[in-house]
Amino acid sequence: MSAPARRPVAVVSFAQARNVRREASRNEVELLMPVVSEVFAAIGASKDDMGFICSGSTDYLVGGPFSFVTALDAVGVWPPRAESHVEMDGAFALYEAWVLMQEGAIDAALVYSFGRSSPGDVTEILALQLDPYVTAPLWPSPVALAALQAQALIDAGEATEEELAEVAARNRSAARANPNAQVVSDASPEELLADEYVVAPLRRHALPPITDGAAAIVLAAGEKAREWRERPAWITGIDHRIETHALGCRDLTRSPSTALAAERAGLFEGPPVDLAEVHAPFAHQELIVRRALELGDAVTVNPSGGALAANPVMSAGLIRIGEAAARIWAAESERAVAHATSGPCLQQNLVCVLDASDGAVVGGGA
Amino acid sequence: MAERCAVVGVGQTLLRSKRDDVSIPGLVREAAKAALADAGVGWDDIDAVVIGKAPDMFEGTMMPELSLAPALGAVGKPMFRVHTAGSVGGSTALVAAHLVAAGIHERVLTVAYEKQSDSDAMWALSVPQPFSAPLLAGAGGYFAPHIRAYMRRSGAPEHIGRIVAVKDRLNALKNPYAHLHLPDIDLKMVEESVMLWDPLRYLEACPSSDGAAAMVLASEGALGSPAFPPAWVHGMAMRSEPTMFAGRDQVSPRAGRECVADVFGQAGVTRPREQIDVAEVYVPFSWYEPMWLENLGFAEPGEGWKLTESGATAMDGDIPWNCSGGVLSSNPIGASGMLRFLEAAMQVRGQAGEHQIDGARLALGHAYGGGSQFFAMWVVGAAKP
DSSP states (O other): OOOOOOOOEEEEEEEEOOOBSOOSSOOHHHHHHHHHHHHHHTTTOOGGGOSEEEEEOOHHHHTSTTHHHHHHHHHOOOSOBOEEEESSOHHHHHHHHHHHHHTSSOSEEEEEEEEEOSSSOHHHHHHTTSOTTTTGGGOOOHHHHHHHHHHHHHHTTSOOHHHHHHHHHHHHHHGGGOTTOSOOOOOOHHHHTTSOEEETTEEGGGSOOOBEEEEEEEEEEHHHHHHHOSSOEEEEEEEEEEOOSOGGGSOTTOOHHHHHHHHHTTTTSSSOOSEEEOOOSSHHHHHHHHHHTTOOTTSEEOTTOHHHHOOBTTTHHHHHHHHHHHHHHTTSOSEEEEEEEESTTSOEEEEEEEESSOSSOOOOOO | OOSOEEEEEEEEOOOBSOOTTSOHHHHHHHHHHHHHHHHTOOGGGOOEEEEEOSOGGGTTOSSTHHHHTTTTTOTTSOEEEEOBTBTHHHHHHHHHHHHHHTTSOSEEEEEEEEEGGGSOHHHHHOOOOTTSOOOTTHHHHHHHHHHHHHHHHHTOOTTHHHHHHHHHHHHHTTOTTOSOOOTTOOHHHHHHSOEEETTEEGGGBOOOOEEEEEEEEEEGGGOOOOSSOOEEEEEEEEEEOOSOOTTOOSSSOHHHHHHHHHHHHHHTOSOHHHHOOEEEOOOSBTTHHHHHHHHTTSSOTTOHHHHHHHTTTSTTSSSOBOTTOHHHHOOOHHHHHHHHHHHHHHHHHTOOGGGOOTTOOEEEEEEEETTTTEEEEEEEESSOO
16 A cells, blocks of 8 residues: 655754763753753754654653653743653654644654663563563563574574674674764674673673663754754654564564564665664664665664664664764765664564655555 | 544443452453444554553553553554653543544554552652652642642632532442442531541542543544444643742643643634533542633633532533543543543543433543643544534
8 A cells, every 4th residue: 555645854953862871970850951952952943943842761760650750840841832751762752743743733843762771770670561460570681581582583593693793793883983872892793702691692792781861853844844954864754563562472583563664664665775773772683673674785784883882771762763864964874764672572663764855755554 | 633533432441449350451451342342343443552551650560551562452553652640541542643633544542541459559659759859648638739729819618629529429320430439428428528638538539440441533534333423523732831830820720721722722612611511621639620610711710619619510500520420430540531531522422321411512521640730631522623
């Protein structure tokens, strides 16, 4: 089926906190506020230009209810504003804003997200995402679940431990050029294979770092986008899909939800992308997502270093969209794809196609 | 809005203090299946699922939409999770309605729930935060001073809250889904109930409930053959303002006034008391009826309590509020806002049974949350906008 035409909406500004293992002296709000200031300053915009504000965060990282409220108070919604919050990665907050902008009444929106993984034990916290009756009481860590997925991939003959090391080496080497990256390294895959297993077959290098971070994006429509950014990154398609939660019911070596979201976002129509920012917290997941997105060898994957270089929970997906957009602004890419994930073993996935041209905006929907 | 959007199916669970006969997936599926049946559609007809609930700590699960995806038939579809504090049930319905209005999807299932008996909401509201004054009083303790401020400002006499407490519970007797069924309630019983947060007595506060609500929203081209006529969305809006700052009017928040002005503007409502036939408004504590009567423009400032006292908001009054029994009779927190939106739709579809207002054509659904700083509203009507 052909998707209906969409209103051209672009990513025109992006800012993120420098990703660190532990923000010792700043709380979530103090981490976020400079990022929000920067995302406006970069384009000479202000909060007053925003017709909508949407954020993504989770109470469980903060350890208290309504953690989005203090952040919103600091961003400042006075006079009152149209505003919403998702208990999801900021990439999904961006989706909500994009949907609203399709109706034509709103020309600009602020999207932000934040999360500090350092105050608690993020592996225990993420276990609480699991089905509360059967799986969560076993407290499996996300590393253990990812290891099951990696082993399934290796058993299927679709990855080797050497390939996981290559993914890690490439991402962390690329991160050298990213001033906000947390983990950078020039170690070769051979050197990385000397790491100990954390949970076999995953060695230390195949795991994401634990990160405190925050990010913000401004979306703008039509002429407003051109006014703020000479070469806006137009969202030509965006879609997200979820799979079943029961790990035993999934083929963990595949990501059908990524493939379906990509199809609906129009990734497989028009010219191929030249760049991808993939949200793959574990090295083997990049291989799965690359396959689902049908990325060829010519595509530059994760020039930012990806989630292996910095994995601020709740922001890492939004950052992928921002990093991809920034490459289009800089004319380093003509057409790019950004991907965000949520849930155990890539359960839920969002795909956003960005283009230097605002023609043929498609995708989304059923 | 770009595309017309209508409610074509509604479903709710029995709202009770403990639904220990079902798991959380069982609870949300009960409401969703009822909504699908009412809409006359199956799981395959649904393009996307939008789910909302209040803080995850209320049940002790993080981002529960992940584990609820299969129970809601969402596998292979977009599934979206909204959380905007107490207004979330309303905001969730609005996010779903925007997916239709923006032309993204033809038919969206939206669900909201709370299973308060699985955990302790009071505890979850009171986790100590660094550098923040602990709020160990619950929501009633937070709102009681605002109620006192309203009473002082308006000169309302003490018994007004009790009138609302009785009226909404008598309405609940006509709603088989309602949690509280108190056939013997009267002003004296409310007055003799224990004082919780002065001036709020026990029977002037909402209960703690388990329950879920669901709706099927459809575009004009995908109405199908629902059991009742569609309830068309005539206007919808969300507004937020900061929690506290010097000069903030917490009794009649500006965000509420501007939200309703936006919604009524879209719906062409200029005289709400005359044009709105019935309203489902988020009244978790009795005094919020007169307060919201003023905030929403049904009464002039200081006059809301007189409307309540006159009986205008009773089922046989000229502007019936909360014929379902409202939040005062059932409070599955995350679902409470959606129940207001859903009950408004039921009224204009003519499917409200014993608590139906005959001939209701235009209805307001309202939700608020946080410290009266988050608002979500819609106006639905029997006529196509």
